[in-house]
Amino acid sequence: MKHIKIHEEYCIGCRLCEINCLVKHSHTGKIIKAFKEESPRAFPRIRVEEEGCLSFALQCRHCEDAPCVENCMTGAMRRDKENATVLCDEEKCVGCWMCIMSCPCGVIKREKKTRRIASKCDLCGGVDEPVCVAHCPNEALTYE
Amino acid sequence: MSETLRTDYLLIGFSVSSWFAACALREEDSSGRILAVTEEDRVYSRPLLSYVLGNRSNGMTYFGDVVSENPAEVWWNCAVEKLDGPGKWVELADGRRVAFGKALVATGGVPVFPPIPGAEGGGVFTFTRVDDMERMAAYIDQHDVEDILVLGGGFIGLKTCEALIALNKRITLVELAPRLLINMMDQTGSRYLEKALLKEGVEVVLEDTVERFERKENELCSSVLKSGRSLPHRLAVVAIGVRPNISWLAGSGLQVNRGVLVNAHQETSCPGVFAAGDVAETMNMITGERSVVAVWPEAVAQGKVAGKNMAGKHKTYQGSLPLNAVEVGETAIVSAGLVNPPDNGTYVTIIREERDVYQKLVLKEDRIVGLIFVGDIEKAGIYVHLIRHRIPVDSFREKLLQPDFGIISLPLNFRKHMVEGAGIEV
Ligand SMILES: Cc1cc2nc3c(=O)[nH]c(=O)nc-3n(C[C@H](O)[C@H](O)[C@H](O)COP(=O)(O)OP(=O)(O)OC[C@H]3O[C@@H](n4cnc5c(N)ncnc54)[C@H](O)[C@@H]3O)c2cc1C
Ligand code: SF4
Ligand code: SF4
Ligand code: SF4
Numbered sequence: 001m002k003h004i005k006i007h008e009e010y011c012i013g014c015r016l017c018e019i020n021c022l023v024k025h026s027h028t029g030k031i032i033k034a035f036k037e038e039s040p041r042a043f044p045r046i047r048v049e050e051e052g053c054l055s056f057a058l059q060c061r062h063c064e065d066a067p068c069v070e071n072c073m074t075g076a077m078r079r080d081k082e083n084a085t086v087l088c089d090e091e092k093c094v095g096c097w098m099c100i101m102s103c104p105c106g107v108i109k110r111e112k113k114t115r116r117i118a119s120k121c122d123l124c125g126g127v128d129e130p131v132c133v134a135h136c137p138n139e140a141l142t143y144e
Numbered sequence: 145m146s147e148t149l150r151t152d153y154l155l156i157g158f159s160v161s162s163w164f165a166a167c168a169l170r171e172e173d174s175s176g177r178i179l180a181v182t183e184e185d186r187v188y189s190r191p192l193l194s195y196v197l198g199n200r201s202n203g204m205t206y207f208g209d210v211v212s213e214n215p216a217e218v219w220w221n222c223a224v225e226k227l228d229g230p231g232k233w234v235e236l237a238d239g240r241r242v243a244f245g246k247a248l249v250a251t252g253g254v255p256v257f258p259p260i261p262g263a264e265g266g267g268v269f270t271f272t273r274v275d276d277m278e279r280m281a282a283y284i285d286q287h288d289v290e291d292i293l294v295l296g297g298g299f300i301g302l303k304t305c306e307a308l309i310a311l312n313k314r315i316t317l318v319e320l321a322p323r324l325l326i327n328m329m330d331q332t333g334s335r336y337l338e339k340a341l342l343k344e345g346v347e348v349v350l351e352d353t354v355e356r357f358e359r360k361e362n363e364l365c366s367s368v369l370k371s372g373r374s375l376p377h378r379l380a381v382v383a384i385g386v387r388p389n390i391s392w393l394a395g396s397g398l399q400v401n402r403g404v405l406v407n408a409h410q411e412t413s414c415p416g417v418f419a420a421g422d423v424a425e426t427m428n429m430i431t432g433e434r435s436v437v438a439v440w441p442e443a444v445a446q447g448k449v450a451g452k453n454m455a456g457k458h459k460t461y462q463g464s465l466p467l468n469a470v471e472v473g474e475t476a477i478v479s480a481g482l483v484n485p486p487d488n489g490t491y492v493t494i495i496r497e498e499r500d501v502y503q504k505l506v507l508k509e510d511r512i513v514g515l516i517f518v519g520d521i522e523k524a525g526i527y528v529h530l531i532r533h534r535i536p537v538d539s540f541r542e543k544l545l546q547p548d549f550g551i552i553s554l555p556l557n558f559r560k561h562m563v564e565g566a567g568i569e570v
């Protein structure tokens with residue numbers, strides 16, 4: 001099972017990961033349309049945190065004993081047994097926010113679709129290289 | 145007397161805490177018999193009920209893998225009437241006896257229902273069980289209910305409002321206290337919540353209660369409040385609280401107070417008999433006092449600890465933390481721990497308030513002990529984590545509640561430890 005590693009010493013705070021994650025999760029998948037035309041605008045599942053010249057990009061850690069999974073009262077949030085990814089099943093999620101209260105990294109967002117759901121990093125749906133990693137210019141995110 | 149059956153592990157009540165206990169038991173003991181007996185005819189997620197009522201779910205009522213992956217053998221429609229703790233047996237409603245090696249009392253809570261004149265005869269509901277939900281939904285349909293009274297501004301009352309808003313009903317919420325969520329919200333937070341409710345068409349009546357219900361041709365038609373005000377409604381939901389379901393434990397030999405008293409291993413005063421979830425009275429991790437904290441995450445944690453200890457492992461429960469979340473309209477609200485500290489000089493509060501956002505932290509010495517987040521709740525989990533793990537915040541105190549607060553604000557060691565899980569490095 002691969003994980004996204006965060007290397008804070010290489011992060012330059014350019015936020016290309018945020019931009020590309022947003023585009024990846026937009027309707028059109030096109031950068032200009034995603035930012036200029038889509039409403040509501042998609043949002044990134046990754047957050048660049050900055051303090052002085054220190055910065056790093058943080059997304060769901062796909063925790064082993066994930067508290068968000070344990071405390072989900074529908075079972076929407078679950079850990080995929082095969083690839084160990086923690087994913088939210090939008091069909092089952094009701095937006096009760098128990099997961100938000102439980103995530104120690106604060107990386108779950110509220111999203112409004114036909115109904116409210118919890119939204120977080122889905123590892124880009126299981127691609128070979130997640131887009132945040134692919135677009136990082138300085139290997140501050142690696143997938144290994 | 146009929147024959148006595150035997151099981152290694154007996155789970156009394158089959159809901160979330162029992163299921164987590166069953167899974168923990170199976171992890172430790174691959175062959176012991178795990179028998180669960182429950183009064184109801186199915187297993188379901190109680191917090192999910194309000195969403196099902198409000199058509200805000202896909203209709204499913206159970207949670208997770210509880211149906212597909214259940215290590216316990218379950219006897220449905222099978223209430224336990226009597227427990228003999230020292231003798232290690234129970235008697236079921238049908239007269240059968242079951243002897244056990246270890247048992248878990250996980251019978252949850254029952255709604256508080258004060259005697260209100262006129263409540264008998266239909267139309268007045270409590271809302272904690274799946275059949276309450278089904279009867280309520282049917283009643284709404286059959287009686288073309290448009291106006292509804294919700295009595296009680298606690299979490300269940302608010303979740304009920306949330307569901308009924310989605311069904312486009314006209315709702316009046318009546319609460320005796322001067323604010324909503326009396327123990328889990330402060331005055332300011334409550335005002336945000338009241339505003340959000342009002343925006344969704346809910347009228348909030350504070351410092352008042354129902355004196356009697358009135359009926360026309362036997363059908364519920366209105367209520368008269370203590371203030372003298374009369375409110376027309378065809379249906380009423382009484383949601384003024386739940387209390388541990390312990391009446392059946394009379395003569396069991398277990399020590400009870402408000403709930404069943406347990407130690408840090410979830411074991412009762414009677415060795416071999418454990419208790420978990422809404423029925424148990426545990427140590428509150430903030431106040432250090434015994435209390436019943438009837439929420440899902442604690443039922444999960446307690447069930448796991450109970451299961452491990454029943455199987456002979458040594459696992460300790462860290463104490464309970466009251467916490468909950470609700471969203472009305474677009475306004476999300478969460479709270480945890482101690483949110484209305486006594487004014488005795490020991491507590492400090494930090495507040496951030498701007499437009500639709502209200503955030504408050506309560507600190508005692510160098511630890512966070514409570515929080516209220518309204519509007520912006522995304523990072524609530526980070527603060528809850530700081531509360532649960534009693535992390536000293538002195539070194540980053542000035543960053544608390546700043547908009548750019550994050551994992552980066554935490555001391556390096558701690559931050560590494562947090563994001564490291566499963567072979568990840570910072
Ligand atoms: C409407 C509603 C909304 C809620 N929303 C939230 C929320 O958003 N977040 C949150 O954290 N919590 C919420 N809760 C609380 C949460 O549901 C409980 O904390 C949780 O269900 C407790 O689980 P438990 O295993 O202790 O017991 P319960 O789920 O109460 O189950 C107890 C079981 O025991 C059975 N039983 C009782 N007596 C007997 C007997 N004598 N013999 C055999 N079986 C018996 C019952 O039939 C039941 O199946 C909500 C509760 C309600 C009612
Ligand atoms: S959402 Fe949070 S708790 Fe859940 S797996 Fe990701 S980092 Fe862990
Ligand atoms: S918001 Fe959705 S994923 Fe999160 S706990 Fe509730 S149901 Fe589960
Ligand atoms: S892996 Fe994909 S979904 Fe997750 S943060 Fe990176 S880009 Fe976003």
